[in-house]
Amino acid sequence: MLIGVMSDSHDRIEAIRAAIEKFNSESIELVLHAGDIVSPFSVREFEKLNCKIICVTGNNDGDPMALRKFLGGFGGELKDVFFKLEVGGRRIAVTHGEWPELVEALILSGxxxxxxxxHSHDASIRKQNDVLVINPGSCSYPIVDGVVTIGNGTIAVLNLEKMSAELLRL
Structure with missing residues (x-):
């Protein structure tokens, strides 16, 4: 099973569209959004996904009730701060990551x-304590050479069968 992973879309419609196009072309079966969609108007773009999307709130999501309503209108979900799910026999935790100690505690929990x-906009994939840790960066405002930039954002694809992930530049 392939899962699309994105974060920090910050209402940049063209970046959201590019991510959706990439996910649809990769035959992604589920998308996880790690927060900071921001405004309800940008949620409408996610209707174009060929799969379900589950999101977590981020520190810039101003109206979670409206985000939840718009996502729910086409079968998407918005969870508060943190959620866990089991997919393909794998246990996955998703959080925005505003609090690094929460991410560390999830990794160390076993x-x-x-x-x-x-949250950080800094894309990375690593293994820590036999846990695959994915930060897809920002699809809208990625960090390049230590500086937040506009455009050429990143997303990730998680392959549950191989327990591997790959960062993709938009």
Missing amino acids: EYDVVVSG
């Missing part, structure tokens, strides 16, 4: 095979 976070 309860998860995969931990997904966002």
Whole structure:
């Protein structure tokens, strides 16, 4: 099973569209969004996904009730701060990652095979304590050479069968 992972879309419609196009072309079966969608108007773009999306709130999501309503209108979900799910026999935790100690606690808990976070805009994939840790960076405002930039954002694809992930530049 292939899972799309994204974060920090910050209402940049063209970046959201590029991510959706990439996910649809990769035959992604589920998308996890690690927070900071921001405004309800940008949620409408996610309707174009060929799969379900589950999101977690981020520190810039101003109206979670409206985000939840718009996502729910087409079968998407918005969870508060943190959520866990089991997919393909793998236990996955998702949080925005505003609190690095929460991400570290999830990794060290031994309860998860995969931990997904966002917030930093700094894309990375690593193994820590036998946990695959994914930060897809920002699809809108990625960090390049230590500086937040506009455009050429990143997303990730998680392959549950191989327990591997790959960063993709938009």
